[in-house]
Amino acid sequence: MGPSYAYFQGKIVPIEEAKVSVMTHALNYGTGAFGGVRAYWNDEEDNLFIFRPLDHFRRVLNSGKLLMMDLPYTPESMLDILLELLRTENYQGQDVYIRPLIYKSAEVIGVRLHDLASDFTMFAQPFGSYIENEEGSRVTFSSWRRIDDNSIPARGKITGAYANSAFIKTDAMLAGFDEALVLNQNGHISEGSAENFFLVRDGVAITPPIYANILEGITRRTVMHLLAEEMGLEVEVREIDRTEVFIADEAFFCGTGVQVVAITEVDHRKIGTGTIGPVVRELRSLYFDVVRGKNPRYRHWNVPVYEAEAAPQGEASQHQDHTG
Ligand code: PMP
Secondary structure, three states: OOOOEEEEOOEEEEHHHOOOOOOOHHHHHOOEEEOOEEEEEEOOOOEEEEEOHHHHHHHHHHHHHHOOOOOOOOHHHHHHHHHHHHHHHOOOOOOEEEEEEEEEOOOOOOOOOOOOOEEEEEEEEEOOOOOOOOOOEEEEEEEEEOOOOOOOOOOOOEHHHHHHHHHHHHHHHHOOOOEEEEEOOOOOEEEEOOOEEEEEEOOEEEEOOHHHOOOOOHHHHHHHHHHHHHOOOEEEEOOOOHHHHHOOOEEEEEEOOOEEEEEEEEOOEEOOOOOOOHHHHHHHHHHHHHHOOOOHHHHHHEEEOOOOOOOOOOOOOOOOOOOO
16 A cells, blocks of 8 residues: 655645656656655554654755755654654554655756755655565675765665666566675675675674765664674674675675565575574564564664653653664
C-alpha cells in the first residue's frame, strides 16, 4: 500500500496533489538528495517509533549544502513535519518507511547548481523487508565501480548518483544474486548498492572508512556502537580487499532499508560456514530490539509518534538524537 499524503510545497496534501512538472531541474539532471528513515511499531506500547530521525535530517540538509540549496528547514522542523505527516497517515500496527527528498524545483533548462529554487517533500508508507534472504544473502562483486568523491560525492545521498546504484543492483539481481559488493576507483571495497558493509574476522569487526567512497551510514554508526559496547567486539575501520571477504568468518550489510542482512555466499564461495554466524545473529536481534524501542539503553534514538500514556522507561525525548 502506498502513502495517502505527502508534505509538498509547504503543507500536507493528498498524495495525488504532490506532483512536479516534467521541466523540474532535479528530474532532468539528478539534482536532488534524499533520505530513507524507518519507523517501527511497538506492540507493547501501542506506539510508532522513528529511528534516529534528526541524524537522517541532518544528513539530508548536508547533502543540500553540497548541492548549494538554500532551504528554510532545520532537522528539528523536518521532524515536526514528519510527526504531523505520520499522525495524518495514522499507520497503526505496521512498520513504516519514510522518504524525505530535497530537490532543485526550478523549471528551467541548464546544467548548474547555482541560482535555482529548491524545495522539500516527504512521504511515508508501510514497509517490510528490503532483501528477501535476510539470514543468508548471496552476493557478487559488481563489475561497476563506486562513484568517487571527486565525481559525485557518495557522502551525499544525491539522486543522480543512484543511477550508479541502479546499474549495480540490476546486474546483480538479473545474474541471480541478492545484492552486490562494489569496489571503489582504488579497487578496495566501498559498500553495497544501497547499504554499508562489515566483515568479521577472528572476533574483529571490520568496515571500510568514509574515504572509501561510502555513504556516511546511520545504521553503520549504530552497528559500530552495538558491536563495541554491547557485544564487546573490536571494531576496525580500514580498507578491505576483495579477497579478504572470501576468508572472513562472517559478513553483513547494514542500512536503514536492509537493516542487518547476513552475507553467506560471495561469488560462489561460502562465507564462514555458509550460514548465518553467531555475531550477525546476535547483532540482528540486538538491532531489532533497539530500533523498535525495546532497549531502554537506546531510547534516546527512538522518537515516539504518539503521546505515550505512561512515561516509558529510559530517556525518550523527541529532540535528542545523539550521534554515536
Ligand atoms: N550506502 C548507500 C549507498 C545507501 O543508499 C544507504 C541507504 N541509505 C546506506 C549506505 C545505508 O545508510 P543508512 O544506514 O544511513 O540508511
